[in-house]
Amino acid sequence: MIQHFTPDFASLEDVKVSRLEKQEIMDAFSSLDERLVHAKDGKEAIAIVKEYFALSDDLSSAISLIYIRHQVDTQDEYYKELSDLIDEIMPEISAVTNQFDKDFYESPFRKELVEEFGQLYFDQVALSMKTFSEEIIPDLVEENKLVSEYIQVISSALIEFKGEKYSIPQMGKFTNSLDRETRLEASKKVWGFYADNDEKIGGLYSKMVEVRTRIAHKLGYKNFLQLAYDRMGRLDWTPEDAKVYREKILKYIVPLSNSIFAAQKERLGFGKDTRSSDFAIFYSTGNPTPKGTPEELVSAAKQMYSELSPIASKYFNFMVDHKCLDLVAKKGKAGGGFMDYIPGLKTSFIFANFNGTSGDVDTLTHEFGHALQGFLGGEMTNVPSYRTPGMECAEMHSMSMEFFTYPWMNLFFKEDTDKYCYQHLCDALTFIPYGCIIDAFQAYVYENPTLTHEERKAYWRQLEKQYLPHKDYWDNPFLESGGYWMRQHHVFENPLYYLDYTIAQVVALEFFAESREDEKKAFEKYIAFDKLGGRYSFRELLKTAGIKNPMDGDTLKEVASSTMDYLKQFDPAKLDK
Ligand SMILES: [Zn+2]
Known part of the structure; x- marks a missing residue:
């Protein structure tokens, strides 16, 4: 049986997790499915679905705990083994739970089940069924393989800097360094890595676009765009809504974000010599830091x-x-x-x-x-x-x-409080145009799946000029050619999620x-x-919940103006002392 968990623990560290036994787990789910198919009435079907939820909770609790333990101590052999085991057994277990979902969806007691669990659950199951068919299994394997290859290229990068070798995340402390020479040199090295791998990463992305488009066609979609939305369970908004929203961002948020970047450039004081990598520094006197252990x-x-x-x-x-x-x-x-x-x-x-x-x-x-x-x-x-x-x-x-x-x-x-709040709020605002073009880029790519890598890059650069015009790449030909998006792993791993x-x-x-x-x-x-x-x-x-939808009406206009009102109370030049 699957290990059963109860909420009466005193310390999370003491909760033990037993080994997952694939066959037992599959049998447990299969027998529930069998009972669901043969249920005599709605009441019985409801009770079985409740058992299924409880069983799913136990399984996902075990998986979460294994994952947590493995992350907390990657050297622990027991949890490393269990964590590898999950990757190995989950595809087969998912096949059984998918079958349960299918039988749930097709149950003759739908009326009673909807009354008990709500229409939304049926809609969610229906959408996930729409995005899958046996026919696309080899394509899904290929898609996952390409994603893993991208992760491999990026995570195996070793960048030589000041006599040592660093991974891309480790280079972060240098590309954010207050010392300008270090910052510019480090940034040149990191982008140098992407420039050296331009063709390789671009080639992987082309293959991803190709396989995703093929999957979409096999499932009866015009292109991958709507399929990406369906995969993410977006039930009531569309690529068209996203398009309208992105246009509003251009109108209401981009002017604000431009003014924030202009003030930042002024504070940094490099004038005409400002490089795009200087924008990693928000205050010339350094970032606010928390005080205390x-x-x-x-x-x-x-x-x-x-x-x-x-x-x-x-x-x-x-x-x-x-x-x-x-x-x-x-x-x-x-x-x-x-x-x-x-x-x-x-x-x-x-x-x-x-x-x-x-x-x-x-x-x-x-x-x-x-x-x-x-x-x-x-x-x-x-x-x-x-x-x-x-x-x-x-x-x-x-x-x-x-x-x-x-x-x-x-x-x-403490004394850095205003410095923190002003920067935090500015970051929140300036993030919006960036997130927006990550989305616009992908929408364009999947609507035009035959574009070349160079054409995609050119389109990206065009979006930057519209939404992030402060980005002047006079010192970096790779970024000028439109390569920045290649470092945003969501573009490869979670298509169309970023918005x-x-x-x-x-x-x-x-x-x-x-x-x-x-x-x-x-x-x-x-x-x-x-x-x-x-x-x-x-x-x-x-x-x-009484929340205004960011995509509708004047929400963005109002948010822009109320945020600007708050920002006005700060004098960033003064904060940078
Ligand atoms: Zn979060």
Whole structure:
């Protein structure tokens, strides 16, 4: 049987995970499927589906815990083996659970099942069935292989710098260096790597576009664009909506972002000699940093959440007390940061690598925004896919929390508080045009699948000139030829996903404006939104939560103007002292 988890643990570290036995797991799901097919009435079918959800929760809890343990200590042999095992056995297990979904969809007791679980669940199952057929299995294998090859090319990069060899992420500390010579040299090296691999990466991307287009044709789509939307479960918005939204970004957000970049250029003071890589530096005096040890930052966060709201405080303290936060970088620990919800334990978990930058504080706000939604969504429903909203909404919870916590940033940044808030808000705004062209680029590529690599690059450069006109690549012919997108791994790994971040960013700015009017009321609205989880599709969810859709009406215009009002209180030149 699959290991059963219960929420009565004292410390997450002590929860043991047993080995996954493929055959037992498959048998368990198959026997539920068998019973569902032979159910006598709606009541029995409902009970079986509930068992299926509980079983799925146990399996996904085991998978989450294995993944977490492996990330926390990549040297641990037991969890490394279990983690490899998951990759090996999941395709076969998915085949059985897909069959269950299919039989659920075709059940003669649909009326009763819809009454119990809602129409949305059927719509979700229908959409995932539409994006798959036996015929495309070899193409899917090829697609995954190409993605792995891209990851391999990027992650195996070793860049020689000042007598040592570094990976691309490791070069980050040099490309962001306050020392200009280091920064420009490091940046030249990193882009040199992409220039050297231009043909290779471009060739991989061409093959990806080709195989994705082929899959789309086999499934009866005109091109890959709509299929990408269907794969992501976008039930009620279309590539056309995205197009209109991108035009509004150009109209309302780009002028603001241009003014932010112009002020930045002025502060840096390099005049005509400014290089695109200088924009990595926001203040000539360096970035704001949190003051204090990781323990002090956590206790500041405890104080912050206790003053913000009893609900936030309750769950943050729970995570601290039950050791559901692993924040400090250590030997053998994987890089990056994430939040994961473990349904069987009814808890969220946060993984991070504190490194003394403002990103440490972002973890305590952003990832906790995800975590809080996990807790509240988990309490509201037993249907796994209803706990958290779709991909376009998931980041709304986390990005909004970054803004709700502004009044407490002095606990972390002391004398750097204004410096932090101004930069954080500017970054939020200037990100939107960038996220927008990552989307525009891909939409164009998949609508015109026969373009050459050079034509794609030219189109990218054209988009940059429109949306990010401050980018002047007079010193870098590779970037001038339109190669920047090749470093954005989402373009390769998660086609057409990136726009979601910009949508979430706009919603976060809406919450920010409301919190400045009435913080308590805005936070109550946010908690209610958390609790709705994923029980509605995108448009319905926003409507139910009382959030204006970033794509509709004048939302972007209003958000731009309220954000600008707030930004006006800062004198960035003064902050840069
Ligand atoms: Zn996030």
